[in-house]
Every structure is written in structure tokens, then in C-alpha cells.
Amino acid sequence: MPVTLADKRATFRKLHETGCFVLPNPFDVGSAKALQQLGFKALASTSAGFAWTVGKADNRVTLDEVCAHLTALCAAVDLPVNADFEGGFAHKPEKVAAHVARGVQTGVAGLSIEDSTGDAAKPLYERAFAIERIKAARSAIDADRSGVLLTGRCEGFLVGQTDLNMVIDRLCAYADAGADCLYAPGIKTKEQISAVVKAVSPKPVNLLIGASGLSVAEAADLGVRRISVGGSLARTAWAGFMRAAREMAEQGTFTELAKGFPGGELNKMFG
Template sequence: MDPFAERRAAFRALHAEGCFLLPNPWDAGSARYLAGQGFKALATTSSGAAWARGLADGALDLDATLAAIAEIVAATDLPVNADFGHGFGEGAAKVAEAVTRCVATGVAGLSVEDATGDPARPLFPLTESVARLRVARDAIDASGADVMLVGRAECFLTGHPDPLLESLLRITAYRDAGADVIYVPGLTTASQIESVVRVAGPCPVNVLVHRPIGLSMADLAALGVRRVSIGGALAAIAWRAVTEAATRLMQGDLDALGARMPGGDLDKFFAWRGQSSTNPTE
């Protein structure tokens, strides 16, 4: 029996109606905190996980990515969607192997994008992208787990000359190749979002909002969006707080420490039991 079946069923049900926010923790602590605020599901963030390990976005290899995903899955009982890059494989066999390993971490969903990471050829050709997505679909189906597959068109983020038109072409193919959810990062206007929702048809649409775009959750729901993720935004907010405080400390301003969250509050939240004789907040 699938030990994650309940989470996976709950995740699929969230996509059936309404619009929900899918925040992106970057480690076990942030995952537990977000779960404690009442969110119904979580998603990993490749950028947040990489920054936490002192690396740039995209620098985590397959093993490190799987470890970061597994850490967040284990931190709560919530469904988790994995940001899984382009599937970690140059060929179909490697993509299938990587997706199978990702499913084994307990995720309820995983995304496969069409960006190559190579500035010389930013996007995989459409036929290759479709083949990679179909391999991912087959690997999920072969696992027997009810994991949702997210097809991502990265045209807006890779500098395509006509990102909306190309995205609409690609998501049609991704929908037909077995994607359960459609995701086009970089949409910023209501008209763009309306176009993607219309072409996605029965597939739920995920919209990325990692900075203000002038649309509220209510606005996005009215446009037909099913879920909203925020990428590495929370991790970036945390890093901004650290960098601003560090700058003030370097200038000798110890009052920068006044912005800290009380350690006792964090201990209470995380149910710290004093395994060490040293209070970690001191």
C-alpha cells in the first residue's frame, strides 16, 4: 500500500475546484512553519534549496535535489509538489530513472520544465520536450503512485521572442502528452493568464507570483487559475533580511539585531525539548 496515498489524493482534490496558494519552503524548518500556518500543500523551490546550501539556482545535482525534496516531504504531513528542473537527464532513460526516484521520496506532484539551462539553446525543441514529458508520465504510471505531473513552459523566463505564442503551442502539446497541471512561469497580466487558462482546457493552471504583479488571489481565481506558487520568494525575503542586518552590523550598528524574531517563540512553535544543555537562542 502506498504510504503517501492520502496526501496524494488530497493534493489532487485541491485541484478540482477553487484556487489555492502553494507556498515554497526551502528546508524542514520553513516547511514546518508554513504547515503550521494552515496551508494545505507545499512546493519545493530549487532556488531556495540551492541558496541554503551556498549555491546558485540550478547548481544542485540530482542526488542533492532529491535529498532536499525528501527533507521537506518528511517535515510535515502535507502534500508536496517537487520543483524537478528539466528531469535531470540528457536522454529519456535518465529522465525516467530520475522521475522514478523523485516519486519514491513521497511527493504528490512533480514538475518537468522545458528549459535546458544552456544559454546557447535555452529551450528543448518541442518534440524533445514532449518526449521527455511522456517519459515522465510513463515513469509515474509505472510506479503505481497517484503523482500529478506538471508540464512547465519556460518561454517567458528564457527570453523567447514571442513567449506567449510559444507557450500556448507548448502547453497544448504538454496537455496532450499527459500533464495533469499546466505551468507557465513569468505571466504578469490578466490577458496572458486568460489565454493560458483557455488553452489548458481541463488541465488546472499554476501561476507563479514571486513578486507583486497587481493581481490578488481573488483576481487569479476569477481568471480560472487553480493554484498559485511563489517560487523562491520567501527564501529571498529571508535572505534580504539577513543581508540588510549584516550590512548594518558591518557598520557597527548592533541595533540591527532588534529585528530578530524572539527565539522563545520559535522554540515554542517547533516544540524544542532542550536536547542540548545549551539554549540555541542564546
């Protein structure tokens, strides 16, 4: 039987109830299909990874571009897709709500809203205003009874504000405002992770793991429910591309091309 959107959303919520699952971040339709074939249970978009595919820096893509990308990802796979929806592509709560309502229509099973402003002088929204933005996203999701899972993100550790108590305070406030899952990208130590998990319990926590960090088993032992990798898969793909391209441009040789994934295997995977 075909997998319906309702099935995807119900499955995604169920995944957050027990255990710990990996939510890898594809950057285009091909990488999404590959991850599905590898047996992952759900996927998440990556704002950075997608931006690089269209030749832009992270946080420079438009709402139209992101919604088209999310629609393509959701249509390409039978898995639930969580959207990296950045800050909702707006400042004011009412605009965030309108954009979230549009994001829900792309077919996503989950969606995250962060509290970073993009302003280096004042990198996080004022606490009360950030809470209103989460409430607005919650209202937009509930308006059509979509069942989309809302993740509230505190970007403190990514913008140099590493006061864990502040981050936890915000995450708890976002949970009270209606966030189903909480996320503080940048926390790394077992002590930090454990503190966040305990503070927002019983709501689930997403953990970002990049080039190094805990294993799935270690994260699960700390109570983490899901693990995402952000733009790491995209950066890994770009690493191979840039090594080969630079060798051709700078040395006039082609040895790096021999390290490419076999074309025949790719054709089988997508055939």
C-alpha cells in the first residue's frame, strides 16, 4: 500500500517515543533516496547543505526556494521528512506563523524554528519574543490539524552564548510554548547533553553530531531520542568534489577521480 502523508507524520511522532534514532540530512533528492535505501527511518533537510547545492551561503536561501526543495524531498521518499526551517524566514510571530503554515503544505512530518536573529550584535531574539515565535509556529501547525512535529531550537552555543543555564531555560520555555522536541545545536559534552535531556523531560531531545562525538549507543544512554548531522553529509560530498577538482585545476592530474563511488552502483540504486 502507498505510504500516505498521515502515515509519515504518525510514524515520525512514534519514533520520538522510545529509543534513539538517526535522522540524517540529505541535501537533494538523490541523497534522500540513497539514505532511504540504506534503511534510515526518517530524514531531515539541511539549510546549509541545500544552500550550497544552489550556490548560496547558509541562511541565504529564500522561502520559495526552501519550500520547493522540501516539496521535492517529501515527494521523493516514503520516509518522514523533518524541515530545517531556519527562523521561519521572518522576524515577527505573525509572519512566522504564515510561513510555517506554508511549510506544512510541502508534506513535511516535522519542522524546526530557531531563535537566532542573524544579527552579530544581538544574535538571539529576546527571550519573550522568541517564545512568541514558537507559539505562533505551534498555532499555525495546529490550525489545520496536520500533526506536524514542532522542534524548538536554541542557537546559543552556535552564536557564542554558551551559558548552559540560559539555553536550558529557553528550551524549557519553548517546550511550554508548544514545541514537541527540543534542540540545542553545539552542545557536546555528556554533562551538557544529560542536563538538557533531564531539564526538558519527558519531551525528546535532538542531538547534533558532526565530525566527532558520541556514538548512537552513547547518546541513547544519555536519553537522547534523535541524532541529526546537519550539513556534515553535504560537507563530506563537497570534500571529495573539491579534492578532485583542485587536483585537475592545480596539477593537471586526475588520480582523485579513482576514489569516486562506482557509477554502476549508483545506477542500480536509482534504477
